[in-house]
Amino acid sequence: MDLILEMLEFVWDSAKDVVPIVIFLLAFQLLVLRERIPNLGQILVGFVFVTVGLGLFLVGLEETLFPLGRLMAQQLTAPEFIEEVSGHIADTLVWHDFYWVYLFAAAIGFATTLAEPALLAVSIKANSVSGGAIGVWGLRVAVALGVGVGVALGCFRIISGLPLHHFIAAGYLVVILQTAVAPKVIVPLAYDSGGVTTSTVTVPLITALGLGLAEAVPGRSALLDGFGLVAFASLFPIISVLAYGQFAVLRGKN
DSSP, rough: HHHHHHHHHHHHHHHHHHHHHHHHHHIIIIIIOOOOOOHHHHHHHHHHHOOOOOHHHHHHIIIIIIIHHHHHHHTTOOOHOOOHOOOOOOOOOOOOGGGGHHHHHHHHHHHHHHOOOHHHHHHHHHHHTTTTSHHHHHHHHHHHHHHHHHHHHHHHEEEOOOOOHHHHHHHHHHHHHHHHHHHHHHHHHHHHHHHHHHSSTHHHHHHHHHHHHHHSTTTOOHHHHSHHHHHHHHHHHHHHHHHHHHHHHHHHHO
């Protein structure tokens, strides 16, 4: 019963978010464009489906994915677990003692990115607009690889204590160099890919991982060191998608 009530609450909250969009679109169509709305019944039914689907999606995240991510982050960053797998006590741990954290970070970054609805929508549209030149799965895997590498590298930054801005500056330097030589058709899509990855599935999980890791590593501040993983998750997909476009061009020449 509690789950049903929670589901209805999420659906209601989703409705409150969707209704203003519906009102604006309908008002713009009728008052500015002064055109009849074709297939109004189908459009309204579609908005109902969107509202209910979004509510159920949020319930699923709240009841399954978020708790699982928090639990895994707590277990992998627990000093007892790290001491057991590394053989070092908490005060003598070094960056390579956290290899399970890097593997988990890469895996969770890759998996959650593949599950992002926004990325799926962008991939389908890119495939359609490009006439099939940009594959749906090719783009999704390229973005997911970028997020996986970025989140793992962000965890290394937290553990090592190195400054965040050094990594970000170096990453954008790579982006600038890639932009100069990458196919121009892939550049705007690559830049957008960094935004669509940081959505409802990815952000809560990697944020929980970063905070848990900062709390587990001696000498780290949850505020100063725990955040910043989202920046890595936004930056490295740009690099991976630009590389995907460059690889496609090289493969076409052979």
